[in-house]
Amino acid sequence: MTFVPLLGLVLLACVAGANENSLRVVALLSPENGLLQETAFNHAVQHMNNDLRHTDILEKEIRKVESFDSFSTGMITCDLTSKGVAGIFGPHSPSSTGIVRSICETLEIPHVLTTWDPYGLPSQYTNNLYPDPQVLSQALAEVVRQMRWRTYTILYQDDSALVRLQGVLQNTNPGDNPIIVRQLDPNKDYRPTLKEIKKSSETKIILDCDPEDILDILRAADSVNMMDEYCSYFITSLDGHTVDYSEFRDTGPNITTMRLLDPSSRMVQHVVRDWIDAEARDGNELDITPETLKTETALMYDAVLLYTEAVVLLNTSEHILQEPLECRQPGRWRKGLDISNFMRLRQVQGLTGLIVLDANGRRTSFSVDAIEYTFEGFQKIGEWNPIDGYISTRTHEELDSQISTSLSKKLMIVTSREGAPYLSIRNQTDPPTLFGNDRYEGFSIDLIDEISRILKFKYEFRLVADNEYGNFDPKTGEWNGLLGELLKRRADLAICDLTITYKREKVVDFTMPFMNLGISILYRRTEKGETNLFSFLDPFSFDVWIYLVTATLGISAVLFITSRTTPYEWDNPHPCTSDPEELENNFTLVNCLWFSMGSILGAGCDILPRAVSTRMVAGWWWFFALIVVASYTANLAAFLTVAKMEAPLKGVDDLAKQNKIKYGTYKSGSTAAFFQNSNVSSYQRIWAVMVQTRPEVFTKGNAEGVDRVKKEKGDYAFFMESTSIEYQMERDCDLVKVGGELDSKGYGIAMPPESPYRTKMNEAILQLQEAGKLKMLKNRWWKEKGGGACDDEAKDEPEDSNKLGLSNVGGVFLVLFFGCLASFIVAVLEMLWNCRKIAVQEKISPLEALKSELKFAVRCSVDTKPVSKKPETEDNEETEGASFMQLQMNFDKA
Ligand code: GLU
Numbered sequence: 025m026t027f028v029p030l031l032g033l034v035l036l037a038c039v040a041g042a043n044e045n046s047l048r049v050v051a052l053l054s055p056e057n058g059l060l061q062e063t064a065f066n067h068a069v070q071h072m073n074n075d076l077r078h079t080d081i082l083e084k085e086i087r088k089v090e091s092f093d094s095f096s097t098g099m100i101t102c103d104l105t106s107k108g109v110a111g112i113f114g115p116h117s118p119s120s121t122g123i124v125r126s127i128c129e130t131l132e133i134p135h136v137l138t139t140w141d142p143y144g145l146p147s148q149y150t151n152n153l154y155p156d157p158q159v160l161s162q163a164l165a166e167v168v169r170q171m172r173w174r175t176y177t178i179l180y181q182d183d184s185a186l187v188r189l190q191g192v193l194q195n196t197n198p199g200d201n202p203i204i205v206r207q208l209d210p211n212k213d214y215r216p217t218l219k220e221i222k223k224s225s226e227t228k229i230i231l232d233c234d235p236e237d238i239l240d241i242l243r244a245a246d247s248v249n250m251m252d253e254y255c256s257y258f259i260t261s262l263d264g265h266t267v268d269y270s271e272f273r274d275t276g277p278n279i280t281t282m283r284l285l286d287p288s289s290r291m292v293q294h295v296v297r298d299w300i301d302a303e304a305r306d307g308n309e310l311d312i313t314p315e316t317l318k319t320e321t322a323l324m325y326d327a328v329l330l331y332t333e334a335v336v337l338l339n340t341s342e343h344i345l346q347e348p349l350e351c352r353q354p355g356r357w358r359k360g361l362d363i364s365n366f367m368r369l370r371q372v373q374g375l376t377g378l379i380v381l382d383a384n385g386r387r388t389s390f391s392v393d394a395i396e397y398t399f400e401g402f403q404k405i406g407e408w409n410p411i412d413g414y415i416s417t418r419t420h421e422e423l424d425s426q427i428s429t430s431l432s433k434k435l436m437i438v439t440s441r442e443g444a445p446y447l448s449i450r451n452q453t454d455p456p457t458l459f460g461n462d463r464y465e466g467f468s469i470d471l472i473d474e475i476s477r478i479l480k481f482k483y484e485f486r487l488v489a490d491n492e493y494g495n496f497d498p499k500t501g502e503w504n505g506l507l508g509e510l511l512k513r514r515a516d517l518a519i520c521d522l523t524i525t526y527k528r529e530k531v532v533d534f535t536m537p538f539m540n541l542g543i544s545i546l547y548r549r550t551e552k553g554e555t556n557l558f559s560f561l562d563p564f565s566f567d568v569w570i571y572l573v574t575a576t577l578g579i580s581a582v583l584f585i586t587s588r589t590t591p592y593e594w595d596n597p598h599p600c601t602s603d604p605e606e607l608e609n610n611f612t613l614v615n616c617l618w619f620s621m622g623s624i625l626g627a628g629c630d631i632l633p634r635a636v637s638t639r640m641v642a643g644w645w646w647f648f649a650l651i652v653v654a655s656y657t658a659n660l661a662a663f664l665t666v667a668k669m670e671a672p673l674k675g676v677d678d679l680a681k682q683n684k685i686k687y688g689t690y691k692s693g694s695t696a697a698f699f700q701n702s703n704v705s706s707y708q709r710i711w712a713v714m715v716q717t718r719p720e721v722f723t724k725g726n727a728e729g730v731d732r733v734k735k736e737k738g739d740y741a742f743f744m745e746s747t748s749i750e751y752q753m754e755r756d757c758d759l760v761k762v763g764g765e766l767d768s769k770g771y772g773i774a775m776p777p778e779s780p781y782r783t784k785m786n787e788a789i790l791q792l793q794e795a796g797k798l799k800m801l802k803n804r805w806w807k808e809k810g811g812g813a814c815d816d817e818a819k820d821e822p823e824d825s826n827k828l829g830l831s832n833v834g835g836v837f838l839v840l841f842f843g844c845l846a847s848f849i850v851a852v853l854e855m856l857w858n859c860r861k862i863a864v865q866e867k868i869s870p871l872e873a874l875k876s877e878l879k880f881a882v883r884c885s886v887d888t889k890p891v892s893k894k895p896e897t898e899d900n901e902e903t904e905g906a907s908f909m910q911l912q913m914n915f916d917k918a
Pocket of ligand 1: 524690693695745
């Protein structure tokens with residue numbers, strides 16, 4: 025394998041010759057670096073020398089230094105320089121780096137670092153292969169931003185971490201959710217801190233600590249139940265991927281980290297195998313895999329690589345020889361600066377990717393992978409570099425299959441509450457034979473069962489202890505009921521008639537609604553027979569009855585006037601007397617009244633009109649009577665056959681306007697919250713009334729509300745969700761839904777916040793909806809299982825038994841009115857015609873005749889009329905005509 029240009033190395037071998045010309049490179053290693061750092065340095069140098077056809081270009085030496093003892097580190101460095109050294113690698117500890125950097129700068133010896141060095145000042149002779157702290161901080165910040173966490177807690181170990189995390193800290197704006205920054209206990213007692221975090225319901229943690237401490241911290245988190253799938257950890261260490269997280273695989277927390285080196289790269293795999301083989305040849309067993317190779321170990325290898333590359337490059341133009349230099353005497357190595365500069369000019373492909381240093385010897389250009397721990401180990405989800413920023417590499421399919429795999433291995437804890445038809449407890453025999461989920465039945469069980477079949481997970485139903493849906497209690501600062509279970513991570517799903525509300529949605533995740541509904545009023549129908557002795561009056565409204573009586577009186581008056589006006593209702597009272605003295609009118613006021621009543625009541629009457637006008641009046645009245653009687657009969661039949669009567673309420677406005685009927689709702693549900701938070705004035709009023717009414721109108725559940733509606737027989741109305749009302753109406757025909765729905769909302773399945781399963785759940789619900797399964801389930805639990813108790817007729821609002829109002833029968837009154845008018849006109853015409861005849865007969869003017877006739881007509885008390893006698897001079901023809909008319913009238917009467 026040739027990572028250094030072979031030609032250069034061959035030349036270097038020729039020029040440098042054998043051992044005496046080798047360049048001495050020294051690694052200053054502290055005990056914390058462990059054996060692997062040493063191995064990496066040894067093998068890197070050995071590898072370079074081997075590649076030069078066994079010509080030792082580099083002569084290696086390892087010196088142990090104490091991490092925090094900069095004085096002895098300085099002494100060791102001076103000792104090394106006094107013997108001649110061409111390059112110093114390390115040390116690891118930032119506190120002793122300074123002295124080595126300073127000596128190298130003075131004596132112009134190349135200095136190579138492979139550690140995170142946040143405080144180091146730029147130097148011409150120091151090159152650091154570890155990613156630049158500023159740029160690394162940007163990378164961390166960007167990856168965190170990509171995760172779109174709403175809120176998180178930063179847990180760090182030592183203060184220098186804040187330099188690394190400055191980008192993350194700057195991520196948040198003042199308006200965002202505040203982030204919490206906490207330092208881990210230096211004595212390594214992590215539990216108390218994690219317990220507090222758990223209490224604050226925080227689930228997103230950015231963990232900045234030594235890789236050696238990661239497992240201990242996560243175990244402490246596990247002990248306070250912070251290692252489930254709803255918890256996410258972002259580990260800032262570039263060695264986070266070398267830790268074995270398999271013990272948390274089943275609980276499934278989301279662990280994300282970043283790495284500089286790619287264990288799957290061929291170079292990494294090859295180098296690690298070389299090391300293992302080489303150590304094995306020496307009888308040592310090296311405990312390392314590409315996955316556990318640490319960043320600094322790899323960087324040590326890369327550092328030797330880059331250094332050798334620079335030396336080879338320089339050696340092609342000039343001969344390099346190291347020189348002994350004393351710390352206390354002025355002096356410098358003339359080749360030092362060149363080697364350092366050549367390191368900054370060259371680019372080498374190393375274990376940690378392409379190594380490029382900037383003019384200050386810092387690694388500002390690098391690429392890191394964002395990786396996530398899954399059932400199959402770490403998977404790359406994206407990569408970041410300073411030029412392109414973050415690029416997501418995870419496809420939708422990958423994410424999908426990852427969630428599916430985790431679901432298939434999961435036992436979902438489903439929390440629910442008792443309440444038919446969503447969940448009821450089955451009757452058990454003694455001893456009980458039903459266990460686990462079989463103890464329950466209902467819509468919720470069937471729905472989760474259908475979803476579990478699609479998503480292939482196992483589930484276990486558990487009832488919530490307080491049987492509440494979920495309300496925030498300001499006193500305890502906690503949510504109760506089903507939501508409390510989710511937030512305390514005691515359940516993965518919550519299902520029942522749980523309404524999706526804004527407040528709830530803010531703290532937990534909901535699926536799309538599986539059922540739609542609205543608030544309505546549950547009320548009890550009143551029995552007609554129970555309350556009204558005068559129900560025979562019901563078919564017509566009060567107005568109509570008044571109009572009817574008025575019409576009867578009116579028609580009698582019209583008939584009376586018409587009969588007096590027309591001459592043809594004046595008749596010979598004694599038909600045997602051919603020449604009567606006076607004529608008589610049968611239609612007296614009392615007779616008219618009798619006639620009109622007899623007609624409308626269907627009894628008939630022995631007095632009948634004879635004149636066209638009076639017959640017209642009678643005709644129209646009979647028509648009127650026909651319609652009115654038919655309408656009354658039909659409506660009365662409807663009233664008598666439908667035993668139940670509609671509620672005296674038509675909707676929420678009727679309820680709000682009265683105070684006889686009390687109304688309430690379930691006190692800790694979304695319905696109560698709807699009224700409490702409403703901006704609509706009538707709903708506000710309803711809420712105020714409900715709060716003030718005594719005895720209390722709020723109930724502990726829907727079942728209590730339904731009982732109360734039934735028991736209080738029309739004196740109590742209950743605001744309930746339409747789906748639950750429908751369920752009750754299917755079983756109890758006395759119950760009725762009054763009015764429409766006040767709002768529109770839905771029931772959803774709730775999950776802990778930012779649940780990874782939400783999308784999958786939504787997909788399953790959509791699938792069930794499209795297949796018609798949701799409808800089928802609703803039918804099963806609403807209608808088939810105990811529903812359908814009321815036939816459709818009884819369930820219907822008894823609209824056909826509604827009273828007939830004026831709007832229904834007003835037309836027939838109009839017909840009667842115009843008919844009477846027409847009849848009256850005819851009567852007047854008849855009168856005028858008669859006046860003309862009288863005028864001719866009596867040889868008076870028609871006006872005089874009209875006057876006398878009118879005078880007579882208005883004298884209502886007189887009901888006989890003297891017959892006008894013809895004057896003697898009248899011609900025969902006229903006399904014959906008059907006697908013929910008289911005869912005709914007598915004949916008619918007979
Ligand atoms: N479904 C309601 C809830 O989730 C409870 C019943 C109600 O308030 O009417 O809070």
